[in-house]
Amino acid sequence: MAARGGGEVILEVRNIHLRFGGVKALSDVTFDVREHEIRAIIGPNGAGKSSMLNCINGVYQPQQGSIQLRGRTFTHMNPRRVAEMGVARTFQNLALFKGMSVLDNIMTGRNLKMRTNILQQAIRFGAAGREETAHRKVVEGIIDFLEIQAYRRTPVGKLPYGLQKRVDLGRALAMEPQMLLLDEPMAGMNVEEKQDMSRFILDVNDEFGTTIVLIEHDMGVVMDLSDRIVVLDYGRKIGDGSPAEVRDNPDVISAYLGAVH
C-alpha cells in the first residue's frame, strides 16, 4: 500500500464552497489526491460527496476555492474540458446509452481520441477505417479485462444491473484516463458483484496506474480498497487520512453513529 500511495500530488482541492441558493452543499473543503492512489470520499447521506465529485468533474462550479489538476487550475470548467484533461467518471445512477450495444457504449469512450472528421467517416475508407479498427482493438481489450465478452452485441438496457455497472466502468476506461472518478460503483450490488467490482478497481489501479477517486457507502469495501479517505459531513471535512486513522477519528464515529450529548 505504501508504495502505491507515495506519488506526488496531482489533484489539489482547496477551500471549496458550493452553495445552491441558500443551501450550503460544501463549505471550505480542502484535500489532495496523490498520483496512483485510491482515494475515497465517504460520509453520511447528504454530506456532499456527489457534489464534491461533480465539482471535480466540472458539472458544478464552486463559488469559492480552487481545484488544480497537475498544476492547472480549473476555471470555467465543464465536463468536456475535464474529460480532455484526462479525467473520466462513472455515474451513481447509471447513465449509459441504453439503446446501444455494449461495444458501442464503450466505443463512445474513444470519442476524444478520434482524429478523423465527419466527412472521412462518412466515406469510411482509409484513415477513418483504420482508426475505427485501432480503437476497436483497445475496446476489445477492455471488454476482455471486464469479462463481458459474451455481451458485446447486447443492448445495454437489457443487461442485469451489475453488468451495466461494468459497462459504465468500461466506457470510462476507454478514455484511458489519468484519473477515474467513481460515484458509488457498488451501490445496489450483491456481495459477489461487489467482489468482482473491487477486483476490477484494484486491477485498473495496478495495471494501468490510474489514480482513482471513489465515493462508496459500503465501509468494508472502502476500508479494504482505499489508501486514504476523506470524510465529509454536512458539507464539511471532518476527517482525512488512512483507513485506520479515519476509523479511530471520534468526529467520524459520531457523524456515523450520532453524537454523544
Next chain:
Amino acid sequence: MGPFLETLLGGLMVGMLYSLIALGFVLIYKASGVFNFAQGAMVLFAALAMARFAEWIPRLTGLNNKLADNAIAFCGAALVMLVLAWLIQKLVLGRLVNQDGITLLMATLGITYFLEGSGQALFGNDIYKIDIGMPKDPIFILEQTFQGGILVNKEDLYAAVIAAVLVALLALFFQKTATGRALRAVADDHQAAQSIGIPLDRIWVIVWAVAGVVALVAGVIWGSKLGVQFSLSLVALKALPVVILGGLTSIPGAIIGGLVIGVGEKLSEIYLGPMLGGGIEIWFAYVLALAFLLVRPQGLFGEKIIDRV
C-alpha cells in the same frame, strides 16, 4: 387485384416522401429533445434557395449545362442549410440549454416565421420551378399479369428511390460511423455524453445540418413536383401524423409510419372514399394519428415513458 396493387404502390411511393420529412423531425427530437416546428419552413427555405440558385447560376456564370447548374445549386443550397444550422445553434438553441420543452418549441415556432419571412425576402415570393429533369411520363408494368398493366408514375418512383437511398445512407451513417455513434449517445443521455467528452453543441449543429439537408432533398422532390411556393411549408404538416404513428424517437418508426400513412391514405380514398363521399385522403392521416394517440400514445416504436413517482 390490378387497381389494388396500383394504389398500394402509389401509396408506398408517396409514403417514402412523408418518411423523409418525418425523419427530419425525429433526428432533431432524438438528439436534442426539441420538437422542431420549423421543419416545414426549412423545407420551403431550402427549396427556395435551390430553385433560385439554379436560376441565377447560368445567368452569373454563363454555364448552360443543366446538370452542372443543378448540382452547383444543390451544393449551394446545402451550404446555406449548414450555415443556417450553425446560426440556429449559436443564436437560438445554444442559449436555451436546459429550458423546458415548451420553451424550445416556441423558439422553433419563432424560427418558422423567421425562415418563411426571410426566405421569401431573400429569394422572392413567386412560384418557382425546380427542374431536375424528373421524367413526367407514366410507365406500365406487369402488363402480362394484369389487363392494362399497373400504372406507375415515373416521377414518384424516382422520388421514392432517392428518398429510400437517403434514408438508407443516414441509417448507415448513424450506425457505423464514430460521429453517428456520438449522435446516438447524445440522444440517449446528455450528461453521460458530456462526461466522455462529446461536445453537445457541435453534435447539435451536426443534427440540425443533417435535418437541413434532409429538408433540402424533400424540398427539391416536392418542389419539382408541385412547384416551389409558400404552401410547401405545409407539407411538413403531413409529417405530424407520421411521427405520431411511428413514435417521435424512432428512426425506423418514421420510415414505417410514413409508408403506413401513404398507403392508408391512398387505399382509404379508393375503398372507403365512395362510402364517405370522397376526399378523405386529406384528413385520413390525422384521424389515424388521433386513433393512435388514444391507443398507443408513444407510437409504434417510440419509447414508453414511465415516470417514477
